[in-house]
Amino acid sequence: MQEQWTHIPILAQEIADLLLLNPHGVYVDGTLGLGGHTKFFLSKLSPNAKIFGFDRDTQALAMAQERVSDERLTAVHASYTQAGKVLKEAAISGADGALFDLGLSSYQLDNPARGFSLLRDGPLDMRFDITAELTAEKIVNEWGLAELERIFVEYGEERNFHSIAMAIMAKRREERIDTTFKLKNIVEQVVRGRGKIHPATQIFQALRIAVNDELGAVEKVIDTLPDIIKPSGRAAVLTFHSLEDRLVKQRFKELVSGGGWKLVNKHVIVPSYEEVRANSRSRSAKLRIIERI
């Protein structure tokens, strides 16, 4: 039943080449997902290496453990922002490398029950952590106009933020907006399609980022990299949209100018033409890597 879900790890070989410098080392997979990167990394590492794999999604963690099925993996149900603390509790002074493959997995996107999909109807949920309180439904039905507009602008870069927020406010006076298709239909009535991109794409992105405080988590984990990575160790971040990439670029720059860190790649690394052809979800991926000196 679980085997229907797949997630192809992106830039796996490139990341392994640049991150796994110590075959006997301790590594952090901050976003275990379905374990694609971790499984690949373990195939390159020695029998005494270790990977601490984090995910906020208990369903993903269970699937990853089953798929990876390797005692070198310790799966942790926590945000990657807790990685420093978890390593410390395990009496590990720092990891040789860490990967943060941001955003959501194909499993989450393709599973209508999780409420991320524009293509299949489902509850308006969008939580990575299904034990968390805040859902997209709560935001859409309970947050005020100004707050809705703010997230549509800040996290969706949506130019029609005002008319979409107004249409939501009007609709929710009639009924609760509790499914992905109800929200999608509201946006479709206000905004026309833009080429191949569905008009509600940016709104769905904004809600997902707000529900999971995605950008806040990225900022926090970069601030705590000194607690996670040991000297000569590296951290790699894989981003999928410009908001995340700008943030990572800026924060890495600040770490470097503060001293003690250097950029591994001056120019962002992107998937090859062949990889994008084989896996269209890799097309917007950007990889940045930093090294603790």
Ligand SMILES: C[S@@+](CC[C@H](N)C(=O)[O-])C[C@H]1O[C@@H](n2cnc3c(N)ncnc32)[C@H](O)[C@@H]1O
């Ligand atoms: C793109 S997927 C990772 C896929 C994985 N690299 C693979 O190859 O299977 C991102 C995963 O990160 C998780 N995630 C997102 N934010 C997180 C956070 N702050 N802490 C831990 N996991 C997070 C999501 O639940 C999702 O499963």
